[in-house]
Amino acid sequence: MHSYRTHHCGxxxxxxxxxxxxxxxxxxxxxxxxxxxxVTLRDNYGLTQILVPPGxxxxxxxxxxxxxxxxxxxxxxxxxxxGNINSQMPTGEIEVEARIVTVLSAAEVLPFPVVDDSTTPExxxxxxxxxxxxxxxxxxxxxxxxxxxxxxxxxxxxxxFHEFQTPILTSSSPEGARDYLVPSRLYPGKFYALPQAPxxxxxxxxxxxxxxxxxxxxxxxxxxxxxxRSPGEFYQLDIEMSFATQDDVFxxxxxxxxxxxxxxxxxxxxxxxxxRLKFEDSxxxxxxxxxxxxxxxxxxxxxxxxxxxxFRAFRGVVEAGGAVRAICVPGVGDKSRKFFDDLERFAKEQxxxxxxxxxxxxxxxxxxxxxxxxAQGVKDALKEKFNATPGCALLFVADTPPDRAxxxxxxxxIKLADLLDLRQKSAFKLCWITDFPMYEKDPDxxxxxxSHNPFSMPQGGMEALEKHxxxxxxxxxxxxxxxxxxxxxxxxxxxRPDIMYKAFAIAGYSQHEVDEKFGGMIRAFRxxxxxxxxxxxxxxxxxxxxxxxxxxxxVIAFPMNQMAEDLLMAAPCEVTKKQLDELHLKIVIPxxxx
Numbered sequence: 001m002h003s004y005r006t007h008h009c010g011x012x013x014x015x016x017x018x019x020x021x022x023x024x025x026x027x028x029x030x031x032x033x034x035x036x037x038x039v040t041l042r043d044n045y046g047l048t049q050i051l052v053p054p055g056x057x058x059x060x061x062x063x064x065x066x067x068x069x070x071x072x073x074x075x076x077x078x079x080x081x082x083g084n085i086n087s088q089m090p091t092g093e094i095e096v097e098a099r100i101v102t103v104l105s106a107a108e109v110l111p112f113p114v115v116d117d118s119t120t121p122e123x124x125x126x127x128x129x130x131x132x133x134x135x136x137x138x139x140x141x142x143x144x145x146x147x148x149x150x151x152x153x154x155x156x157x158x159x160x161f162h163e164f165q166t167p168i169l170t171s172s173s174p175e176g177a178r179d180y181l182v183p184s185r186l187y188p189g190k191f192y193a194l195p196q197a198p199x200x201x202x203x204x205x206x207x208x209x210x211x212x213x214x215x216x217x218x219x220x221x222x223x224x225x226x227x228x229r230s231p232g233e234f235y236q237l238d239i240e241m242s243f244a245t246q247d248d249v250f251x252x253x254x255x256x257x258x259x260x261x262x263x264x265x266x267x268x269x270x271x272x273x274x275x276r277l278k279f280e281d282s283x284x285x286x287x288x289x290x291x292x293x294x295x296x297x298x299x300x301x302x303x304x305x306x307x308x309x310x311f312r313a314f315r316g317v318v319e320a321g322g323a324v325r326a327i328c329v330p331g332v333g334d335k336s337r338k339f340f341d342d343l344e345r346f347a348k349e350q351x352x353x354x355x356x357x358x359x360x361x362x363x364x365x366x367x368x369x370x371x372x373x374x375a376q377g378v379k380d381a382l383k384e385k386f387n388a389t390p391g392c393a394l395l396f397v398a399d400t401p402p403d404r405a406x407x408x409x410x411x412x413x414i415k416l417a418d419l420l421d422l423r424q425k426s427a428f429k430l431c432w433i434t435d436f437p438m439y440e441k442d443p444d445x446x447x448x449x450x451s452h453n454p455f456s457m458p459q460g461g462m463e464a465l466e467k468h469x470x471x472x473x474x475x476x477x478x479x480x481x482x483x484x485x486x487x488x489x490x491x492x493x494x495x496r497p498d499i500m501y502k503a504f505a506i507a508g509y510s511q512h513e514v515d516e517k518f519g520g521m522i523r524a525f526r527x528x529x530x531x532x533x534x535x536x537x538x539x540x541x542x543x544x545x546x547x548x549x550x551x552x553x554x555v556i557a558f559p560m561n562q563m564a565e566d567l568l569m570a571a572p573c574e575v576t577k578k579q580l581d582e583l584h585l586k587i588v589i590p591x592x593x594x
Contacts, residue, residue: 001022001074002022003072004022004024004072005022005023005024005072006021006022006023007021007022007023008023008043008044008045008046009023009025009041009042009043009045009046009047009048009091010043010045010046010047010048010090010091011045011046011091012048012077012091012094012096013090013091013093013094014079014093014094016077016094017077017078017079017094018076018077019076019077020074020075020076020077021074021075021076021077021096022072022073022074023041023043023048023050023072023073023096024043024070024071024072024073024104025041025042025043025048025070025071026041026042026043026067026068026069026070026134027039027040027041027042027062027065027066027067027068027069027070027071027107028040028041028042028047028067028068028114028115029067029115030062030067032063035054035055036051036052036053036054037051037052037054037059037062037063038050038051038052038095039052039062039098041071041073042134044139046090046091047089047091048091048094048095048096049080049086049089049091049092049094049095049096050073050075050095050096050097050098051078051095051096051097051098052097052098052101053097053098056098057101058073058098058099058100058101061101061103062098062101065103065106066106066107066108066109066110067107067110067114068107068110068114068131068134069103069105069106069107070103070104070105070107071101071102071103071104072101072102072104073096073098073100073101074098074099074100074101075096075097075098075099075100076096076097076099077094077095077096078094078095078096078097079093079094080092080093080094080095110131111124111127111128111131112124112125112128112131114131114134114135115135120132122553122561123561123567126553126559126561126566126567126568127567127568128568129557129558129567129568130568133557137554138554140547141543141547141549141554141555142555142557144264144543144546144547144555145539145543145555145556145557147264148260148264148539148542148543148546149216149235149539151259151260151263151264152216152237152256152260152539153214153216155255155256155259155260156214156237156239156256159212159252159255159256160211160212161212161213161214161239162210162212162213162214163213163214163215163216164205164210164213164215165215166195166198166201166202166205166215166217167195167201168194168195168218169182169192169193169194170192170193170194170195170200170201171192171193171517172191172193173193173196173199173200173517177196177221177222177223178221178222178223179193179194179196179220179221179222180193180194180220180221180222180232181193181194182194183583183584183585184583185582185583185584188584189584194220195217195219195220196219196220196221197217197219197236197238197536198215198217198219198238199453199455200455200518200520200521202215202238202240202534203240203455203493203495203521203532204520204521204524205240206240206241206242206529206530206532207495207521207524207525207527207528207529207530210242211241211242211243212240212241212242213238213239213240213241213534214237214238214239214240215237215238216235216236216237216238216539217235217236217237217238217536218233218234218235219233219234219235219236220232220233221233221234222564224562224564225560225561225562225563225564227550227551227552228485228541228544228552229552230540230552230553230556230559230560231560231562231563231564232560232564234538234539234540235538235539235540236488236536236537236538236539237256237488237536237537237538237539238534238536239252239253239490239534239535239536239537240532240533240534241532241533241534242530242531242532243530243531243532244492244531244532244533244534245492245533246434246476246478246492246533248533249478249490249492249533249534249535250273250274250432250478251272251273252535253480253488253535253537254272254273254274255272257430257480257487257537257542258270258271258272258430260542261428261542261545261546264546265428265546266426267426267427267428268424268426268427268428269427269428269430270428270429270430270431274430274431274432274480275293275430275431275432276431276432276434277291277431277432277433277434278433278434278435279433279434279435279436279437280435282433283403283406283407283410284299284301284325284406285298285299285300286298286299286410286413287299287325287406287407287408287409287410287411287412287413288407288410288484289433289436289479289481289486290433290479290481290484290485290486291431291433291481291484292414292417292423292429292483292484293429293431293483294417294422294423294424294427294429294483294484295417295422295423295424296422297327297328297329297413297416297417297422298327299325299326299327299406299409299410299413300325300326300327300328300385300386301323301324301325301402302324302325302326302382302385302396303318303322303323303324303402305324305378305381305382305385306318306324306378306398307319309374309375309377309378310375310378311370311373311374311375311378313398314356314396314398317398317399317400318398320400321400321401321402322398322399322400322401322402322404322405323398323399323400323401323402323405323406324396324397324398324405325396325397325398325402325405325406325408325409326382326386326394326395326396326397326409327394327395327409327412327413327416328386328388328392328393328394329392329393329394329395329416329420330389330391330392331391331392331420332359332391332392332393332420333359333360333361333362333390333391333392333393334361334362334391335393339419340355340357340359340368340393343355343395343412343415343416344357346411346412346415347397347408347411347412350408350411350412351399351404351408352397352399352408353398353399354369354397355395355396355397355412356368356369356370356395356396356397356398357369357370357393357394357395357396358370358371358374358379358382358393358394358396359371359392359393359394360383360388360389360390360391360392360393360394361390361391362390362391363390366379368393368394370394370396382394395409395412397409397412414484423483427483428482428483428545429482429483430480430481430482430487431480431481432478432479432480432481433478433479433480433481434477434478435459435474435475435477436451436452436474436475436477436478436479437451437471437473437474437475438450438451438456438458438459438470438473438474438475438477438503439451439470439471439473439506439507440471441471447508448470448471448506448507448508449507449508450507451475452475452477452489452491453475453477453489453491454503454504454507455491455493455494455500455521456475456476456477456491456492456493456494457475457476457491457492457493457494457495457499458473458474458475458476458494458499458503459473459474459475459476460473461496461499462496462498462499462502465499465502465503465506466502470506475491476491476492476533477489477490477491478490478491478535480535480537482545483545485541485545486538486541487537487538487541487542488535488536488537488538489535489536490533490534490535490536491533491534491535492531492532492533493531493532493533493534495525495529495530495531495532496525496529497522497525497526500514500518500522500525501514540552540555540556543555
């Protein structure tokens with residue numbers, strides 16, 4: 001018989017009754033019923049009830065043992081008998097009567113109860129993450145993550161992709177988020193950088209003649225935490241394809257993502273092909289480039305109606321180059337004034353000057369802040385545009401520039417979904433956002449900078465870069481969005497040195513700077529580079545959606561906290577003077593930081 005177990009704790013059934021078995025695991029719970037001790041034993045696979053007869057050596061051992069101690073139990077599998085079967089437990093029709101108990105590791109007093117999933121502060125959970133990971137919900141989340149990654153890997157291989165590993169120590173990039181830097185011992189004053197993504201290396205693989213690459217890639221970015229973004233590091237399904245168009249990349253993801261969501265969830269999943277929305281249309285209709293399609297409330301532009309009206313407040317905004325955006329909200333016509341006042345307060349917190357209303361109650365005259373100021377013709381035009389019926393309310397934001405009005409209204413749209421519980425339950429609504437602008441203006445310097453990935457091919461190629469206003473140029477860039485969360489970004493790459501130099505020159509980079517920062521890739525492109533493109537869905541965010549978790553830390557085994565601290569390993573930490581000397585470094589603490 002095996003030293004530790006013949007079966008795991010989720011395996012035994014009625015067919016095993018009468019067998020002598022050996023189980024090993026953690027003592028999750030103890031109950032003393034009239035001298036008979038019932039112990040719940042847990043391992044990675046499940047739970048088994050252990051019956052410990054009174055007066056036995058096993059009873060004495062368990063009686064003095066704390067929960068979460070690790071034991072091996074040898075005994076006979078018995079039926080629980082009629083009326084005692086636990087149908088909520090896979091092993092609920094049997095129990096094991098303990099004959100021999102061996103204590104493998106006795107537990108000390110716990111800092112928090114492992115079976116309690118709700119009351120422990122997050123800082124304590126992260127400090128004792130090894131205990132936290134024993135909790136069933138979190139434990140299942142991490143197992144789900146493993147299975148999702150295995151599913152990704154299997155599906156990509158089935159599509160003819162090959163898995164390659166790219167370097168972790170590389171050079172710093174001037175674009176994107178802040179790098180994590182690693183000082184070089186051999187080259188004083190020089191640094192490696194941890195990769196924000198395997199971007200250049202995967203493109204170089206395409207130049208090297210590998211046709212279809214993927215990797216479950218670790219990425220490192222020194223950026224602040226959010227509910228859907230872990231500080232420091234994250235993982236993505238990194239993909240690149242040679243001789244590929246945007247449609248080819250879309251088809252690949254549409255062959256993978258729906259299958260993964262369907263494999264691990266019973267929710268409704270958007271079928272392929274996914275809805276495609278141009279960036280401009282998404283911003284106009286949803287006020288976001290990450291639209292949540294589980295509910296309606298699309299935003300409409302009503303600037304034309306107010307441009308010729310007599311309502312000076314809105315007309316003035318339109319004449320100044322701004323816009324008026326509106327949402328028609330059904331079923332709120334009879335809501336209290338406080339409901340609309342609270343909405344306006346929220347809109348102002350998002351930067352709006354106000355939130356105007358025109359309400360069509362179930363009965364009686366129109367209400368709202370625009371009921372009196374607007375001419376009847378304007379009201380009629382608005383009613384016709386939105387096909388407004390009794391019970392509807394129109395909400396308006398006017399601002400300059402138009403994108404600002406849309407963005408504010410997009411946040412109001414999300415707020416309404418929260419207040420009115422509008423989101424479709426148990427659904428994953430996926431869409432593509434396409435045609436992102438190649439460039440944008442830096443709000444601080446007013447200089448033209450790259451809007452997204454600087455390695456993207458501009459739509460129209462060299463001709464567009466030479467002849468068009470940079471702010472009007474679109475790129476072959478795209479995002480995959482699910483339920484208002486960006487799952488991945490991708491692009492068809494710029495594979496021509498001449499176009500790359502020109503694209504970077506518009507953003508203020510000299511040819512020397514491009515050669516210095518991206519010399520390896522530019523040099524490779526001079527020796528024949530295929531057209532190529534790719535994308536990189538975020539593993540953490542996909543698992544978070546599948547696990548129905550609001551916080552990404554709940555699907556990462558050992559996450560940092562919101563302050564980018566590893567409370568378990570006490571990182572970041574101080575290092576010795578010897579280590580600093582070897583790296584030719586000196587620590588200078590900013591005033592007030594000590």
